[in-house]
Amino acid sequence: MADPKRVFDGDLLRADLFNPSGRRLFVSFRQRIAVDGAFSRPNPVRSFIAQDHAHLHIQSRFNDWFVNDETEALEHCLADALRGYGRRVAMGFSMGGYAALRLSRCLDLRHVMLVSPQVSIHPDVVPFDKRFRGSSGGFHFAQGDLGIHGRRQLAGTVIVDPFRALDMRNAHMIQTLFPRIGLARTACSGHPASRVLREAGQFPALQRMLFDPPVSSGAVTVLHRNARRHSAIYWKKLAELATLRKRADLARVAMSRATALGRSRG
Structure with a gap:
């Protein structure tokens, strides 16, 4: 696999494109990591490339939920650099799930699969959720507002453990903003809510659901139900x-x- 094309190269944000000749587009995002401060080496998701997708991977250097001084520049760059792709889908976990929603308009996303995403980390939006308050100091309210920046027509599935109360509240708030996004409840899976599927070796099957969207939330739940045994x-x-x-x-x-x-x- 050839090295990716660097689409955006900032101090805070970075975007790399694998297989740019693909007809369709798959987008992934770096999730929150324990120790931030440096970019990671991106790797292509070969299953999507084999299905004639270009693969765009977007990273934030810090756990800032992709909202920083370079966000606007990234949006303009992506809107210009990604012209011509057909069906556009994305997958994101936690912070990466928020990023998929936040950048859905500039990426012109049509379908997303999000695992335990947040609707925001701003204390005025989620005063009940203090888990990521340490990362919210520079999180600008308007710049992070999904109601302003997200693509309301976006369809997809949020995968969430119904016994994780904070994750469920975030998921319901996301549904209010994006009415075409459904919930796949994967009980006793934790955060992120794909852990049982990964343990059972079913994560590739989960990814394959994005090859031909829309993804049925019920199908995700059945996959989890079979894996949990x-x-x-x-x-x-x-x-x-x-x-x-x-x-x-x-x-x-x-x-x-x-x-x-x-x-x-x-």
């Missing part, structure tokens, strides 16, 4: 939930199942 993550989280709800019998069975699965994988 053999997922130690699922059974451990179910045991924790059952304990909180004082379901001792269920907690005991679930933890036993989690332990057995953990041993089999070891």
Whole structure:
């Protein structure tokens, strides 16, 4: 695979394009990382390239939710650089899920698959969600407003663990702004809500759903339901939930199942 074409090269934001001759466009975003401050080496998603997609990967150097002094310049650059592509889809996790929504208009996205995304990190928008407050100091209210910058006609699916209350509140707020986005509830999967699917080796199947959108939220839920049977993550989280709800019998069975699965994988 040839090196990507650098579409935008800033101090804070970077965008690289693999297989620029593809007829369709797939966009991915770097998610929030534990230690920020440097760009990562981008890698192509070969399954999309094999399906005649160009692959654009967008990174933010810091965990700033892609809202900074270079955001506007990035938007103008992408709008010009990506002319001519047909169907445009994107996938994003957490911070990357927010970025897909925030940049959906300039990217002219038609369909997205978002895993545990935030609607915002601004305290005036999500006063109930303080998880990422440490990253919100430079987050400009208007510049980060999805109602202003997002493409309202955008369709897609938000994958979310219904037992993660903060993630669910963000998901419902996203649905208010983007009425064509549905919810796929993947219970006891945590954050991000694709962990059970990854553990079961079903993540490629999840990606393939974007080859021919729209993605059915129900199909994602069925994929998760089949994967959870053999997922130690699922059974451990179910045991924790059952304990909180004082379901001792269920907690005991679930933890036993989690332990057995953990041993089999070891």
